[in-house]
Amino acid sequence: MTSTDATPPLRPTRQRIAVAEAMASFDDFRSAQEIHELLGRRGEHVGLATVYRTLQRLADAGEVDMLRTEDGEAIYRRCSDTHHHHLVCRSCGRTVEVEGPAVERWTRAIASEHGFTDVSHTLEIFGTCPSCG
Amino acid sequence: MTSTDATPPLRPTRQRIAVAEAMASFDDFRSAQEIHELLGRRGEHVGLATVYRTLQRLADAGEVDMLRTEDGEAIYRRCSDTHHHHLVCRSCGRTVEVEGPAVERWTRAIASEHGFTDVSHTLEIFGTCPSCG
DNA sequence: GCTGATTTGACAACGATTCTCAATCGCCAT
DNA sequence: ATGGCGATTGAGAATCGTTGTCAAATCAGC
Numbered sequence: 001m002t003s004t005d006a007t008p009p010l011r012p013t014r015q016r017i018a019v020a021e022a023m024a025s026f027d028d029f030r031s032a033q034e035i036h037e038l039l040g041r042r043g044e045h046v047g048l049a050t051v052y053r054t055l056q057r058l059a060d061a062g063e064v065d066m067l068r069t070e071d072g073e074a075i076y077r078r079c080s081d082t083h084h085h086h087l088v089c090r091s092c093g094r095t096v097e098v099e100g101p102a103v104e105r106w107t108r109a110i111a112s113e114h115g116f117t118d119v120s121h122t123l124e125i126f127g128t129c130p131s132c133g
Numbered sequence: 134m135t136s137t138d139a140t141p142p143l144r145p146t147r148q149r150i151a152v153a154e155a156m157a158s159f160d161d162f163r164s165a166q167e168i169h170e171l172l173g174r175r176g177e178h179v180g181l182a183t184v185y186r187t188l189q190r191l192a193d194a195g196e197v198d199m200l201r202t203e204d205g206e207a208i209y210r211r212c213s214d215t216h217h218h219h220l221v222c223r224s225c226g227r228t229v230e231v232e233g234p235a236v237e238r239w240t241r242a243i244a245s246e247h248g249f250t251d252v253s254h255t256l257e258i259f260g261t262c263p264s265c266g
Numbered sequence: 267g268c269t270g271a272t273t274t275g276a277c278a279a280c281g282a283t284t285c286t287c288a289a290t291c292g293c294c295a296t
Numbered sequence: 297a298t299g300g301c302g303a304t305t306g307a308g309a310a311t312c313g314t315t316g317t318c319a320a321a322t323c324a325g326c
Contacts, residue, residue, distance in 0.1 A: 011272065011323065033313075047275040052314065072205035072282080073313065087247055098243050103236055107258050110231050114220055116260030123256040125240050127249030144292060144303065166282075180306040185283065205313080206282070 010057075018044040019054040023064055028093050029075040067124060089129035098125070143190070151177040152187040156197055161226050162208040200257060222262035231258070 010016075022035050022042075030038075036051040046054075055076050059066040065079040067086075080097065083104065087096040103123065111119040143149075155168050155175075163171075169184040179187075188209050192199040198212040200219070213230065216237070220229040236256065244252040 013273065013322080015274070031313085045275095049276085049315075050274060053273090068201045068205055072201055072207065074205065087244060087249060089249070090251075096247050098247075100239055100243065102239060106233055106235060107256075110233070111220060111258055111260050114229050114231075115263035115266070116220060116222070116258075117266050118223075119258060119260035121256065121258040123240075123254065125244055125249075125252060125254040127244050127252035130248035133248070133250050146291075146304065148305070164282085178306095182284075182307085183305060186304085 014044075015046045015050050016054050016057075018046050019051060020058070020063075023058065023076065023078045027077070028095050029065075029067070029077045029088075031073055031075050035076070067122070085123045085125065087125045087127065089132055090126050091128060091132040094129050094131075147177075148179045148183050149187050149190075151179050152184060153191070153196075156191065156209065156211045160210070161228055162198075162200070162210045162221075164206055164208050168209070200255070218256045218258065220258045220260065222265055223259050224261060224265040227262050227264075 018039055019035065022038055022044075032052050032055055033048070035055070036046065036048045039046045039051070055064065055066070055074075058064045059076065062081070063078065064076045065086075066074055066076050068074055077095070082099070084097045084099045085103075087098050089095070107121045108119060111117075151172055152168065155171055165185050165188050166181070168188070169179065169181045172179045172184070188197065188199070188207075191197040192209065195214070196211065197209045198219070199207055199209050201207055210228070215232070217230045217232045218236075220231050222228070240254045241252060244250075
């Protein structure tokens with residue numbers, strides 16, 4: 001393995017920058033389509049397919065979180081680089097990042113207890129936030 | 134609201150029974166399409182739309198678990214009636230039901246700490262099982 | 267400026283899921 | 297049993313998010 005290029009050269013194009021900036025501009029989860037629209041409204045036209053491609057790259061690179069709504073739609077959000085989970089308001093979509101070392105430990109323990117390796121997990125908490133309650 | 138009927142009468146039709154039996158016949162997660170196919174092969178023809186409708190009912194009734202694969206497809210599995218989570222093998226799909234009272238407590242605590250009510254959560258653990266490792 | 271690899275965008279293609287709506291079916295009172 | 301009637305079904309069309317296609321545009325380096 002001289003330099004296992006799983007990562008081909010990445011170019012900072014106008015489109016990629018636009019998407020990255022858009023992601024930086026809000027705090028909650030948005031779908032690819034919403035981001036595409038947002039960019040359009042801002043005058044930064046970026047093709048829908050490109051938005052999808054870019055978001056995937058960002059997600060792979062761990063720069064954004066991607067999760068699925070109940071009905072299977074992918075939604076994205078910029079995130080801090082530490083591992084964490086989300087507390088999401090069912091009605092207004094407001095999200096809070098939460099951490100739980102105990103949960104991390106627990107999942108690892110359970111997994112190895114069953115002989116599973118290379119473990120990862122997803123955890124989302126849903127509820128009604130104070131202002132929507 | 135004389136008797137807030139959120140649950141209209143449910144009829145035990147041939148189709149619903151067939152789907153329920155199919156669900157009882159295996160242990161791992163299957164997609165609606167797979168179940169539809171399975172029934173077809175068994176000679177029990179049930180329309181695809183009906184399979185979808187029935188699985189949704191079952192999921193709403195808490196008789197089956199529904200979760201989403203990484204790519205957004207819905208998959209279903211019969212489940213015990215106690216609240217639990219799944220440890221899923223990324224390569225062969227084998228699943229193990231796990232329980233974690235600590236996690237339940239933790240999510241409830243975190244949520245109320247932020248003023249969220251009516252809380253629920255999803256938690257899945259993915260990994261490579263012993264036989265696939 | 268030229269060249270080759272990367273990236274883009276418009277649009278077609280896809281696949282899962284839902285909708286439509288007429289034909290059937292199950293339940294229940296007669 | 298029988299008839300009425302709302303629940304249910306099925307076949308196919310319609311949605312909708314997402315991915316594929318491929319020629320044109322763009323970029324890095326020479």
